[in-house]
Amino acid sequence: MKTFTKGVHPAGCKDLSEREKIGAGPEPAHVWLALSQHIGAPAVPVVEPGQRVLRGQLVAKKAEGLSANIYSPIAGVVKEVAGHITISGKKKDHIRIENDFTDEEMLLPRLAEPDGAAVLARIEEAGIVGMGGAGFPTAAKLAVGGRADVLVVNGAECEPYITCDHRIMLEYADDLLRGIRFAMLACGAKRAVIGIEKNKRDAIELLSAKCGGDISVRPLRTRYPQGAEKQLVYGCTGRTIPEGKLPVDAGAVVVNVHTALSIFRAVELGEPCYRRVMTVSGKAAKKCGNFWVKNGTPLRDLAGFCGGDENCARIVCGGPMMGDAVFSLKICTAKTSSSLLFLDESECESKVASVCIGCGRCVQACPMGLSPTFIEEALFKKDYAEAKRYGALACIGCGCCSYVCPAKRFLAQSVKLAKKIIGERKI
């Protein structure tokens, strides 16, 4: 079996939530919908404060170029369009909607027997973005003009704790396969490969039994970051995406399992992208599991819904490898929020960086073949050209280098910073 080299193998910790059925999430009194939940330009609000909106109603329209529509997840009254903190720490514009708990809905019309163009239009209309975490507008990704012959479906879910894709594959297998067919139709791919890490044996068995013909299942070695785009395409098709190029340059389009499910729901049920399955997990969470969470739900509501006890040492939005630590529960979920983890002391040591002992473990671990310790050294010397030579630009931010570092250095952050500076200064 082809697989990328290097990488790391952190403890999975998925047993906390992988056996729980997807349940209903909290019903928040207010939602804050960020206008920018995707890569590209923020969406433009189409509602006025004081206006009543229904569940599934368009509240912000995609801007010119790369952008995505935003829909209201609840029925209620638009209160304001104002700045609100996000996980990155920056204040960004959000639409606040107050829930009136009537749950009146206004869905899109269902599409019967759509062709590729119709599916693509619906994906764009429904505001679907990459739900694995990147948030790239899916319509833009699938519009490859026939240059891709294979659709790679990301069911690897290599981050520890997160099980939302796993549960989707188990509980929505048929919907997922239909969604994959719609995605194939939209991008013109002749076949699809679902890449699933071998630690999800039940999902591999179920989907292998159900799929067939042009859709196949590819069991992947359980190794982080198996679900990273380049590593996944390599594992599923054996193709290497050239540096600085997109998967389509290797004839592949990658969509996440959840994205494929959203495509199905948008096309067949007319449900735009306003909610998603989120994993809540961690030893400090009172109720671990997967829940349908409405976009814009404040984390405080989620914490109230699922617990999170006094042992909680760190709250992480996203996976423990790449996710961000939450600094305030006022922050709201977005289309890309795959999980919320309540970690106790034993699950997240706080670290103090010490001097590099030169063990080279970061070099051995980097799945992209970079030399993080030398990039860091170059960064500290402000020798950005040298940092670039060691490959800083190719960093995918997976965090393997920081994970393995025995001196507990902030290598991933250093490389990220070097990459940013090189990009900004065009070195």
Next chain:
Amino acid sequence: MAEITNYKVAASPHKLDRSNTRRIMLDVLIALAPCLVCGVLFYGLYALMLVAICVAACFASEQVYNLIRKKPFTFDLSAVVTGVILGLNLPPRAPWYIPIVGGVFAIVVVKMIFGGLGKNFANPAATARVFLLLAYSSVMTQYIGADLSNVLAGDVTTGATYLGGGIAALQDSFLNIGGYWGYVLQLLFGYVGGSIGETCKLAVLAGGVYLTARRVIDWRIPVVYLLTAAAMVLVCYGSASEILLQLFSGGLMFGAVFMATDYATSPKWRYNRVLYAIGLGVITVLIRRYGSYPEGTSLAILIMNLFVPIMDKYLLPVRFGQTSKSGKPKPQVMKWAMRCVCIALAAAIAVAVPLVNYTEVQLYTGRFSYVTDAKREFGGGYVFSVEGEAYLDQYDYTQPLAYEIKLNAEGDKVLSVRPITQSTMGYVANLAFFEGKTFDEIAALTDLSTDAETSATYTNTALRKMILECFTAYDANIADYSAISASGEHIVKAERCGDLYRFTLSGVADLAEYNYQQPLAYAITIDAAAGKVKYITTINESTYGYTVDREIFVGKTAEEIAAMTDETIASDITTGATITNAAVRDLIGECFAALEGAAKGGAE
């Protein structure tokens, strides 16, 4: 519900590998423990004291340096690791100040001055060892033999190491295993002279396996280092049996496991590590073979350390999806080159070992007409190189001959004969006469004619003599005799090996005509069971060709020899070897007499 308030923010990844610097250093210390224990067992508590002094010197000098430079104290155990490694590198009876000088040098000069942990460009322990070797040459090369009774005793005899003294520095047998495997075993167990911690290879191996299992060190460095060293030994020493002796002696394995893998001074990328290890293997063996120092490991590590920064800078891993300027995927040159080199090294060893698997055997006893060289093969068996000639009188032509004759390990049978030089016209020896035959069978051969027309008979006859001499050489040099007492006017030494009795005699051939007395010395072996002379080895006789004609006596009984008159033993009147033969006849008679006495003595 209580609001969660005590959570903190930190950078991703939020999960971390459990390893940390101190745990790594602790692992190294654990891995070093068996070496230290063996060192103390073999060389005594004094050795433990040296290591302790060295650790104290390293630790203290690091903290004093920190104090002077107003830096925080460091408790990462790295100074302790350096101290233990350097301590184990010292000779077991070094004076007390040696570890202090070495420890301070290693920590202050090699490590702290360059920025401390992770910043030093050369291995502190290896550099300090080289420094001590240069500064205190005599004490640093003063080794003692290993002995379990050394533990408390202070007085011990000095001993040489295998690298300094060769096979002579080793015991003849170990755990009742003699010969080659005895040497290998005693080196493996470390029951030999050497530095405190590096002699016991089993302890070093245990440490290496532990560190590899704990993923503290990259197995590639020690494995490729040893592989390259093995191949280099094969090339430089031309002997396969030397491989294990070299790998198991000196600090090679200790250095490969504990010093070459030092983080700061070894490359970071795995294929650079392979290249680095290849360099180590090459340099180590070159120094050992051709340099004036018997030990090359520390120096090799020091030299290769200097190449590490440039390797790390310019030999970079090929990135995932990296393309060359033309847009094609960048080839993994380094990866495949290193893999190919390693496979080639392994293959070369596998192919070459059966071809050159021998040890040189020194022929101390005997002056031979044909035998020039002897080697012991890896799996037993001895190969004798013989050179001689066949004189074809009808053509007045002398054909040079050279063969390699292989005897079995017991020296009683010819296994094979390999022609090196003989006639190119088809007058070649008929090997079927000899191969698989015992000494007695060959000695009894009379009809050696293969083909009267081709006169290969001459070749066969010459080869027969050569083979018989090989048996004689084996008997004189390799066969395992033990001394017995025997008396006789000319007997210098008497030995026994089974039914064979070997007498070393000296006498004179009185050449009255020339007013010259030629000293004679022979080793004469008598097969007591058959009552016959078996071998005669010349130790001293005329160098002008008046040599004994062994054919006259070999295979004859005491009575037959006693009955020989001067006429029957005249080989060639003009050369006067008759007198030598007569002297030998009398010496043989003395041997038989002594044999009778020895047998009687044994019976009493």
